[in-house]
Amino acid sequence: xxxxxxxxxxxxxxxxxxxxxxxxxxxxxxxxxxxxxxxxxxxxxxxxxxxxxxxxxxxxxxxxxxxxxxxxxxxxxxxxxxxxxxxxxxxxxxxxxxxxxxxxxxxxxxxxxxxxxxxxxxxxxxxxxxxxxxxxxxxxxxxxxxxxxxxxxxxxxxxxxxxxxxxxxxxxxxxxxxxxxxxxxxxxxxxxxxxxxxxxxxxxxxxxxxxxxxxxxxxxxxxxxxxxxxxxxxxxxxxxxxxxxxxxxxxxxxxxxxxxxxxxxxxxxxxxxxxxxxxxxxxxxxxxxxxxxxxxxxxxxxxxxxxxxxxxxxxxxxxxxxxxxxxxxxxxxxxxxxxxxxxxxxxxxxx
Numbered sequence: 512x513x514x515x516x517x518x519x520x521x522x523x524x525x526x527x528x529x530x531x532x533x534x535x536x537x538x539x540x541x542x543x544x545x546x547x548x549x550x551x552x553x554x555x556x557x558x559x560x561x562x563x564x565x566x567x568x569x570x571x572x573x574x575x576x577x578x579x580x581x582x583x584x585x586x587x588x589x590x591x592x593x594x595x596x597x598x599x600x601x602x603x604x605x606x607x608x609x610x611x612x613x614x615x616x617x618x619x620x621x622x623x624x625x626x627x628x629x630x631x632x633x634x635x636x637x638x639x640x641x642x643x644x645x646x647x648x649x650x651x652x653x654x655x656x657x658x659x660x661x662x663x664x665x666x667x668x669x670x671x672x673x674x675x676x677x678x679x680x681x682x683x684x685x686x687x688x689x690x691x692x693x694x695x696x697x698x699x700x701x702x703x704x705x706x707x708x709x710x711x712x713x714x715x716x717x718x719x720x721x722x723x724x725x726x727x728x729x730x731x732x733x734x735x736x737x738x739x740x741x742x743x744x745x746x747x748x749x750x751x752x753x754x755x756x757x758x759x760x761x762x763x764x765x766x767x768x769x770x771x772x773x774x775x776x777x778x779x780x781x782x783x784x785x786x787x788x789x790x791x792x793x794x795x796x797x798x799x800x801x802x803x804x805x806x807x808x809x810x811x812x813x814x815x816x817x818x819x820x821x822x823x824x825x826x827x828x829x830x831x832x833x834x835x836x837x838x839x840x841x842x843x844x845x846x847x848x849x850x851x852x853x854x855x856x857x858x859x860x861x862x
Contacts, residue, residue, distance in 0.1 A: 512536050512855050515601040515626070517591045518608030519543040521696060522632050524555060525844035526605060531566060531577070536848065539599040540584040541575070544608075548573065548585050560762050560810065561841070592616040597625040603851050607632045611709045614638050614659075621658040628854060631661045632847055633709075634738035645846055645853070646672035646788075646796035646815065648742040654857045662847045663742065665839035666690050666735035669816035670766050671742050672796050673785070673835065678746055680784045682773025686751040689767040690735050693760045693839060694724035720757070729757040735766070763806040764839040766816075768832070775828040785818055794849050795842075809836045813845055 512535060516523050519541060530536045543551055548570055555575070556564045566578045574582040588594050591613040596604055604626045606617050615638060617629040634642055641657035643649055644667055652660075663671070670688060677683060697708040698720065705721035707713040715721070719729050733755035740748050782799065789797045798814040801821055809817060815837060822834040837843070 512851060513539045513600055513602045514851065515540045515542070515594070515596050515599065515604045517542045517594065517604060517606045517613065518610075519545070519551060519554065520607065520609065521840055522609075522844060522847075523605075523607035524558070525561075525840040526607060526632075526847055527555060528558075528561065528564065529841070529844050529848055531564075533848065535852070537581075538583050539601055540586065540594070540596065542586045542588055542591070542594045544587060544589055546587045548575075551575070551585060590616055592619055596620060601626045602855070603627060604629045605632065605847065605851075606630065609633055609709050610711065611635065611638075618659050627858070628658045628660060630847060630851060631659065634661050634663045634667060634734065634741060636661075636741065642738075642741045643850055644668050644671045644742045644815075645794050645849055646792065647675045648744070649850075649853060652854070652857070654854070654861065660850070660854070662850050664734065664738050665764060665837060665843040666692065666733070666766065667738035667742065668843055668846050669764070669835050669837040670735060670768065671739045672788075673768070673816060673818070673833065674739065674746060674751070674770070675743055676784060676788055677770065677772070677781070677831075678743070681776050681780075683746060683750070684771045684773050686768065686770040688736055688739075688751060688753045688769075690733055690753070690755045691758050691765045691767070692733075692755055693758055693762050693764060695757075698724040698757070700725060724757070724759060726759050727757075728759065731755050731757055760806060762838065762840060763809045764837050765806065766835040766837075768835065770831045770833070772829040772831055776825055776831065778823050778825050781823060781825070781831060781833070782820055795845065804836075806836065809838055811841050812836070812838045814842055815846055816842075 552570050555568050569576045614635045620626050639659045639661040642661040644663050702722050705715040733753050736753035795813045796815045798817045816835040819834045824832050
């Protein structure tokens with residue numbers, strides 16, 4: 512599978528790193544607004560969270576040169592529509608800039624047959640053909656109709672499979688989710704205005720996001736449940752509320768989930784449902800653990816979500832509390848690539 516990556520922010524670089532580990536995926540071209548290819552190479556080789564790249568990349572002939580001798584073209588267009596993806600026989604484009612306008616323009620790539628499909632690494636809603644979370648709604652993908660596919664967000668990738676599973680097995684009446692999300696690159700080291708990443712030039716109306724990311728827990732609204740409900744079969748936003756803290760940490764998110772179940776249940780029953788799913792899952796969606804770990808212990812964890820069974824509890828027979836951990840970059844990026852593999856497998860059945 513030949514892919515192109517549009518945008519080398521945190522997620523673009525995480526996808527790059529994980530794709531290099533896969534023999535069935537070839538990165539043909541990267542488009543990144545940063546015009547300094549030396550700096551691009553540097554940010555791929557060295558990462559504060561994940562450490563040095565195992566296979567060093569160098570600049571050669573204006574391209575990124577991998578250790579196996581292959582070259583990856585680098586372009587510097589602002590718009591995804593201006594990139595000559597078709598010149599590199601790209602099968603799939605990953606839109607990883609987070610810029611809303613690129614999602615709008617990505618549709619034209621498929622219409623003009625410049626690539627087979629585009630995968631968007633966030634949850635833009637109605638502007639895409641389908642939003643997918645593996646372990647939740649992948650069976651609803653229509654290979655003949657869905658060409659602009661949103662891979663949702665890290666929070667929904669972790670939360671949605673758990674809520675869908677429990678709703679199917681027990682039933683959920685209402686709930687509340689609190690996410691604890693690491694800082695993001697549009698936040699500030701020192702107090703100031705918080706500029707939007709998705710709409711360049713726009714200032715977030717939630718002023719608290721402009722406060723220093725260092726040393727502050729910043730309470731904020733979250734799109735986690737909006738994104739989660741996009742992929743659930745029966746649960747809607749009027750049934751589950753949400754709230755978030757932006758934490759002064761660099762990696763690994765957590766979700767504190769409280770659910771009012773439709774039927775009486777026990778902690779053992781809930782763990783049994785999750786364990787049965789874990790034993791039979793197609794992808795690394797869920798993992799259960801009971802070790803006394805902290806957030807950084809989950810760096811590079813390959814699962815969409817790790818259920819911390821120490822904190823699962825049922826109060827009054829049907830009020831469930833469950834806690835999840837997830838590497839919001841590495842784990843999420845692996846699911847993006849798994850989605851591409853899944854879609855490619857569906858395409859191959861048509862030929």
